[in-house]
Amino acid sequence: MTGEPAVPETALGLVAQAGGLVPRGTRVEVFNRIYWVFLILGTLVGIVVISYMLWKAYKYRDTGERPAEDEDEDDDRPTLGELPTGSGGGKKLFLSFALSTIIVVSLILWTYGTLLYVEGKTTQDSADQIEVTVEGYQFGWRFIYPNGHRSTTLRVPEDKTVKLKVTSTDVFHNFGIPELKVKSDAIPGQETETWFVAEETGNYTAKCYELCGSGHSYMQADVIVMEQSEYQDWYSQTTPAPEENDSGPESGEGESTETGGESE
Template sequence: MAASLITYTTVVFPLHGGDVRAPSAVFDQIFEVFLLLGTAVGVVVVAYTMYHALKYRDDGGGTDPYADKVERPEMGEMPTGGAGGRKVFYSFSISAVIVVSLIAWTYSQLLYIEQGPDPAQAEALEIDVEGYRFGWDFVYPNGHTTNTLRVPQDRVVRLQVTSTDVFHNFGIPALRVKTDAVPGQYTSAWFTANETGTYAAKCYELCGSGHSLMTTDVVVMPQDEYEEWYAETNGTAASGNEMDQRIATEATALGGAPA
């Protein structure tokens, strides 16, 4: 009974990605961590170098102010002191801990991108993406096919990407989504868009003379507007304008459009 209620609730009220970290947010966070950490290390190194450069500089007096404090090695002698190598050990250990921790954290973030969000989002919107020279077809669960990708805001969207001819690569730069389109195979990608608007999807695999024309719009709509649009599709194919656009794209590409 409980399982049936959960299934019914999922269908009527689709799971959304409002509380799911989007790939774009994950990559932005990785960038910010590397930027902040790199800046901090740079500041410490420069400050340490400048401090010692000023402290032990030659003041032009002709005498060594640290003669009675530091034992200077003679020519050909190995320097002594250094606290028995403890400074080198501490600096190396701290650096190793920082680097290993950073690698482990980055790997966990990329693993999240690779595997997708929590299994609780298994009922996310699934759309098949078919690449062809030189455009994209998007097939929705009800069979509706279009060359403009429309998705709801704050909803996990899973893409199953393939190609009908040659190798392509489907990517939405603003949403940090990118995956290969391989003939006869399916690759998967996912994303969730937190802001409405129109984004650009492009092909990132040189696929012929019309490669530069292989772009399309990704329209992120409010949930209610998306549901209204989706209810009107009724499993139909692309509209007349979209079919005309596809024919025009293919004709232009075959006519020798620059790559």
């Protein structure tokens, strides 16, 4: 959000960056890395736990045999209605809890530091970035460019940082572009900042992820990622659009602002 400290301004961010632990790159790269780290670790933990359970089930299976009275019984063998008396159980339990705690806390700190880096970039202005204001309304999106041009289609160049200032003119909305890992609240009277870098040209769809009324499911907008030269040509031909009232926003390109019907 606006005013949120960037990663270097936090103690956790300093530690994480100093150790090279925070993944860098676009939002897609960062969130994909988080996904794969949790998937791989979760798979390994699952394999270990299930293998251990299967081994214990096999080791202590009921074969119908009973040890003779003069034979030593396995101290670790569970007996119905009795607590285990083995000497190594307490140490194993302690080590398992300690190892689990270390892994979970490490993942929490790493993930939090990564998210601070991702969202903290919005406060680090760059002369090379493009800034677009996103306004949500029932039931559509309008995009306002630095020169005052307004559109219901978001056009951006590839391989450039796009800074979005997201807000709403009526009720709570949530602006998201799933393929680009962008998701930000649209709150009336407030601006929420986020960013993304689109590495490939193409067409995407922005959606609302906050239930906002009867036309919520139709609240979508086209996102077009263009080559940088093509974007510059398009942007140089745009002109500011007149201010509009809340009853019916106009588009700077003559596009209809209604992206869907008024009811589901």
